[in-house]
Amino acid sequence: MKRIFASLLLLLPASFLAAAPYSHLSDINQMPPTRFLAQRLLQEDTITFCVVIPEEEKERVCVENVSLLVQSALREWTYGIALHIYQAGRAEEMQDILQILEKPLTLQPLPQCNLSNFPDFAHYYPQANAHSQTADITFILSAPYCTHLSGRYNSFFDIGNQQTPPFICLADYEESPVQKEDPAPQIYKQFGFSFSEEERFLLTHTASTFAQIARGNYNLQQQRNLWTTNRLFEYDGHSLFSIITHELGHAFGLADEYVKSRPEEYASRKPGQGLMRDGYQPISCDEVDGMITLLDRFAGKQRTFASFCSENTYIVNGTEKKLLAKELAKQISQQIPAQE
Ligand SMILES: [Zn+2]
Numbered sequence: 001m002k003r004i005f006a007s008l009l010l011l012l013p014a015s016f017l018a019a020a021p022y023s024h025l026s027d028i029n030q031m032p033p034t035r036f037l038a039q040r041l042l043q044e045d046t047i048t049f050c051v052v053i054p055e056e057e058k059e060r061v062c063v064e065n066v067s068l069l070v071q072s073a074l075r076e077w078t079y080g081i082a083l084h085i086y087q088a089g090r091a092e093e094m095q096d097i098l099q100i101l102e103k104p105l106t107l108q109p110l111p112q113c114n115l116s117n118f119p120d121f122a123h124y125y126p127q128a129n130a131h132s133q134t135a136d137i138t139f140i141l142s143a144p145y146c147t148h149l150s151g152r153y154n155s156f157f158d159i160g161n162q163q164t165p166p167f168i169c170l171a172d173y174e175e176s177p178v179q180k181e182d183p184a185p186q187i188y189k190q191f192g193f194s195f196s197e198e199e200r201f202l203l204t205h206t207a208s209t210f211a212q213i214a215r216g217n218y219n220l221q222q223q224r225n226l227w228t229t230n231r232l233f234e235y236d237g238h239s240l241f242s243i244i245t246h247e248l249g250h251a252f253g254l255a256d257e258y259v260k261s262r263p264e265e266y267a268s269r270k271p272g273q274g275l276m277r278d279g280y281q282p283i284s285c286d287e288v289d290g291m292i293t294l295l296d297r298f299a300g301k302q303r304t305f306a307s308f309c310s311e312n313t314y315i316v317n318g319t320e321k322k323l324l325a326k327e328l329a330k331q332i333s334q335q336i337p338a339q340e
Pocket of ligand 1: 246250255256
């Protein structure tokens, strides 16, 4: 079967090789798989996380609210991707992927994380206590510290330092959908009730919307409400939820889609259009393709499937191929079922 498939692909002119709407981090080739959340999701029923907010920063955000955003974002990368698959009517085809995305997953915040090996952390926060816990993913909210590490004011994911666990450094968290006390975005206060009735309704239910998503088991309407609500906090830059969700995409193993250079493997020439490219976008079909290929890659599984972004584009073991006609695509997919 495999040989027939390979010959068919060879017949296709090079111009039909299309752009993948996703890409994987090149670090996957260099790092132990367990440093990536995609691997943790395959192997474990719990993802642990740690939210670190130094005392000096606690006036701006609080651990409980950031923790809620992190849990919501993790649900969107798992349960939320499953909803996209159901919505596309492809549950049967993606049964094995759904089993992973929908399994009972505990999201466990660790109250005390080991920060002793984080570069210069003790210099910035000498009062920080040394603890022994290490989370699968650590979030540090500190504009001065993140700016120091990256050399500019931004938020980023870091997996390259072997001394530290993978972590997400958050510098820009001015606008958070779940505020410390006030649930409304700044613009709400500045301009009053200039929102539509639906938007006002969503804004007054922001906290409960995020709480619902954080628990998992939500429906499509609740998922839409989440992203519509979040967008209301993005009038002047990305919301904290968008930033956390984007950076978590890296933690699973996905790469940025806005950079010009494309990885040679597990990506193609043109970028996707979803959250990994543009922080104003929700998780999209690009990220669905990305997550399926990541899970297959970490599981060592081969699969041919039609892209969730374009039914004429097939993804073959992580590489995207555009096929001449639907019929040809159908023929190939019938010959090569996804392998167990
Ligand atoms: Zn990024």
